[in-house]
Amino acid sequence: MHNKNSRSFWLKSLVAGAAMLAAATSAHAVPAGPAEPTQWPVSSYTLSQDGANNGWYNDNGNDLTDGAYGMTVGGGYAAWAPYVLWDGHSPTITFDLGEVRAVGSITGHFLTYPSAAVYLPLTATVRFSDDGVLYGAGIVRGLWDATPLVNDTPVTLSLLASPGQGRFVSVTLQSPGRWIALSEVTLQAPVPEPQTWALLVAGLGLVTTLRARRRRGG
Ligand SMILES: [Ca+2]
Numbered sequence: 001m002h003n004k005n006s007r008s009f010w011l012k013s014l015v016a017g018a019a020m021l022a023a024a025t026s027a028h029a030v031p032a033g034p035a036e037p038t039q040w041p042v043s044s045y046t047l048s049q050d051g052a053n054n055g056w057y058n059d060n061g062n063d064l065t066d067g068a069y070g071m072t073v074g075g076g077y078a079a080w081a082p083y084v085l086w087d088g089h090s091p092t093i094t095f096d097l098g099e100v101r102a103v104g105s106i107t108g109h110f111l112t113y114p115s116a117a118v119y120l121p122l123t124a125t126v127r128f129s130d131d132g133v134l135y136g137a138g139i140v141r142g143l144w145d146a147t148p149l150v151n152d153t154p155v156t157l158s159l160l161a162s163p164g165q166g167r168f169v170s171v172t173l174q175s176p177g178r179w180i181a182l183s184e185v186t187l188q189a190p191v192p193e194p195q196t197w198a199l200l201v202a203g204l205g206l207v208t209t210l211r212a213r214r215r216r217g218g
């Protein structure tokens with residue numbers, strides 16, 4: 001293992017890490033578009049509250065992951081179809097990511113329509129599980145910010161207060177007392193910060209130094 005090739009590998013890794021750090025630093029300094037976090041594909045999801053009982057427009061099976069969101073509903077009941085609605089219930093939606101994933105953020109796309117008693121959930125509680133049976137402690141995020149709600153207005157909310165990981169991710173939305181209208185939920189991978197790249201580069205440098213010392217020490 002202590003040969004020229006492995007040394008070359010570490011040197012190359014260090015150079016690559018430094019290049020990534022430079023890129024991250026420059027991206028940080030120059031206001032560019034926000035980095036697009038990796039969105040995890042969802043294998044399937046289940047709802048604890050059946051929309052057939054608790055909503056005018058229930059779930060067609062993939063309403064929450066079909067990529068369609070942000071619709072306004074205008075004047076017609078039919079326009080609510082892309083939404084899943086609950087009245088006075090706090091639904092739990094459980095997503096199966098197919099394998100254990102690190103999740104840095106969860107985004108929910110809602111609609112507000114206060115004159116029709118469609119509000120936003122008060123809190124989101126997220127739990128992670130590797131097996132779909134045993135779940136970790138709930139991570140609670142408050143969602144109510146006292147901003148007056150506006151009729152027929154799509155609202156995007158961040159639902160996860162701190163990162164976690166698991167194959168199964170359950171999201172419980174606390175009812176505001178009347179309706180919640182939800183069109184889409186996405187789960188994203190954590191985005192490495194420039195500080196993380198600096199740590200990576202420092203770590204690689206340390207490894208390289210230790211290997212060089214071990215080589216010299218015989
Ligand atoms: Ca959708």
Ligand SMILES: [Ca+2]
Pocket residue numbers: 057058059060063080081082083084
């Ligand atoms: Ca629907």
